[in-house]
Amino acid sequence: MRRHSRSGSTGRIPDHDLEKSREINEYLNFKDKPKKSNFIKDYIIDYTANSNLHGLKYIGEKERTIVEKIFWLFAFICCLVICAGLIGKLWNKWNVNPVIVSFAENPTPVYQIPYPAVTLCFETKAMQRKFNFTEYYHLYNNTETYSNLTEQERHLFEDVSMVCDDHLAPRKGRKTSSGYELVNHITEISPNLTDVFLGCKWKDITKPNCSDLFSPIITEEGLCYTFNTLGNDELFRTENLHSDYRYLEHENLVGSWSLDGGYEPNTPIETYPHRGSGYGAKSGLTMLLKAANLDLDYLCKGPVQGFKILLHNPAELPRVSQQYFRSPLSQEVVVAVKPKMMTTSEGLRPYEAKRRLCYFPNERYLRYFKVYTQANCEMECLSNFTYTRCGCVHFGMPHDSNMSVCNAGSMPCIKHAQMELVTIAIETGLDDSFDADALDNAKKVSAKCDCLPSCTSIEYEAETSQADFDCLALFRAFRYNVSEFVKDVSYARIMIFFKEAQFITSRRSELYGQTDFLANSGGLLGLFMGFSFLSLIEIVYFLSLRIICVLFKRKNKKQMMNFPKDNLTSREFYKSSNE
Known part of the structure; x- marks a missing residue:
């Protein structure tokens, strides 16, 4: 009798079923005995193996020894540190000094800029025939004669002392006064235009009246006269x-010039402000000035008589007390003007003002001035600081109707405020940790001034020379009949003109732009690390999209591993397969 095997009685399992059973058992064994793995470590090894950065692949390779991995890790870190240090220097250079000042490629003709505004002040503030300041000084400061002065005389003396030397202002005088009354007193006794000007020539053309060129202006020096200043x-x-x-008293002439844009296209030669049309004495301004000797006052402004003259931007309010050159009596002064112009490229406009060290016209608002210049900003800052410190302002400073006008009793405070403002500006520039919030109100005002230069600025340098000017000798040479009054008059002549027909403009531009910084940084990264823009995309890819894809694949794999165990055991699966 033939004996059958047990396996044959139960049925033989096909080979393909055995293979499938083996795979399922492997899945089940893997599930029951989870394999120890570090996802982060595996992911880093995956990145180093595929990255195009130099040296990283040696760190992640499994066949490399620990010594080799440490060597390449050390080399990579050294290159990274050196590269970061060099890029840091580039960043500091770009951040701290992004501006370079260079000369323009082509010279600028003088007709493209305005002729300088000329402001002239007479050293004699009160004509002796109208008000004898010296006499009233002694009467006012003498305790015996002080009571003999009327209130109007005391007020008049105090008002005039506001434009004399600082030490002459009486401390016992009024602290404040009406600005209207003070200015009226000063203008009434000051020399008027016909008392000062004997003749004027503009571009070698004699003007019948100097009022066609000059107009009164109120400055810190009192009543002065200005030419070519905006209305x-x-x-x-x-x-x-x-x-x-x-x-300013002169009529507002319709001009076609702005500090930032210059003269508009197709602007005629004769416009306002007057533009330069050439160089030399015959293309400039000539003034013949006079002063009666009996009107001279040697106490108010000291022993030097004559005129103070300031050349300035037509869009600025002049501060003749701070910057001027002198024209003495009986002298001819020849002034050769050299313009200095600074422009700024549009590439610097996106930068902060403190980085490019200038303001564009629409970046800084001034309360009292329509045109921003550094001089106008400093004048407004001084006015606000003086008011905060002294409770009043000098009549020559711009102010609103709520501010009181200082008088002689406040002159020490005004002068102290001017010096204090300069001191605070120096301390702020020297100390980077200077905290304005911890200061009093006056210093907070000064700390907020921040009067940077205008991005487009024009200055006028004056080269002067002088010689004796004996006008009476000329009259005698022509055998004119000279009256006694004319003999008692001193004369002076001033000639102002451009020295050259062209000048070189300075220009602010980018030392390192964004493209330059990016190119230099990319060069260093490529040199030390083989870094490129695609390397950055690769890093972003490994930190975002690749992580998502890997986690998604792991999740699907786990679901495949859990499916047989959760639904059918292996024995049930075999049984169902045989059936």
């Missing part, structure tokens, strides 16, 4: 100013 409404924000008096 009152063009220079000031009159809606924010007081209404007691006007600083």
Whole structure:
């Protein structure tokens, strides 16, 4: 009798079923005995094996020894540190000094800029025939004669002392006064235009009246006369100013010039402000000035008589007390003007003002001036600081109707405020940790000034020479009949003109732009690490998309591993397969 095997009685399992059973058992064994793995470590090894950065692949390779991996890790870190240090220097250079000042490629003709504004002040503030300041000084300061002065005489003396030397202002005088009354007193006794000007020539053409060129202006020096300055409404924000008096009296001429844009295209030669049309004495301004000797006062402004002259931007309010050159009596002064112009490239406009060290016109608002210049900003800052410190302002400073006008009793405070403002500016520049919030109100005002230069600025340098000017000798040479009054008059002549027909403009531009910084940084990264823009994309890819894809694949694999165990055991699976 033939004996059958047990396996044959139960049925033989096909080979393909055995293979499938083996795979399922492997899945089940893997599930029951989880394999120890570090996802982060495996992911880093995957990145180093596929990255195009130099040296990283040696760190992640399994066949490399620990010594080799440490060597390449050390080399990679050294290159990274050196590269970061060099890029840091580039960043500091770009961040701290992004601006370079260079000369323009082509010279600029003088007709493309305005002729300088000329402001002239007489050293004699009170004509002796109208008000003898020396006499009233002694009467006022003498205790016996002080009571004999009327209140009007005392006020008049105190008002005039506001434009004399600082030490002459009486400390017992009024602290404040009406600005309208003070300016009226000063203008009434000051030399008027016909008392000062004997003749004027502009571009070698004699003017019948110097009032065609010059107009009165109120400055810190009192009543002065200016040529080629913008009008009152063009220079000031009159809606924010007081209404007691006007600083500029001449009519507002319709001009076609702006500090930032210059003259508009197709602007004629004869425009306002007057533009330069050449160089030499015959293309400039000539003034013949006079002063009666009996009107001279040697106490108010000291032993030097004559005139103070300031050349300035037509869009600036002049501060003749701070910057000027002198024209003595009986002298001819020849002034050769050399313009200095600074422009700024549009590439610097995205930078902060403190980085490029200048303001564009629409970046800085001034309360009293329509045109931003460094001089206008400093004048407004001084006015606000003086008011905060002294409770009043000098009549020559722009102010609103709510600010009181200082008088002789406040002159020490005004002068102290000017020096204090300069001191605070120096301390702020020297100390980077200077905290304005911890200061009093006056110093907070000064800390907020921040009067950087204008991105487009024009200055005028003066080269002067002088010689004796004996006008009476000329009269005698022509055998003119000279009256006694003319003999008692001193004369002076001033000639102002451009020295050259062209000048070299300075220009602010980018030392390192964004493209330059990116190119230099990319060069260093490529040199030390083989880094490129695709390397950055690769890093972003490994930190985002690749992680998502790997986690998604692991999740699907786990679901495949859990499916047989959760639904059918292996024995049930075999049984169902045989059936």
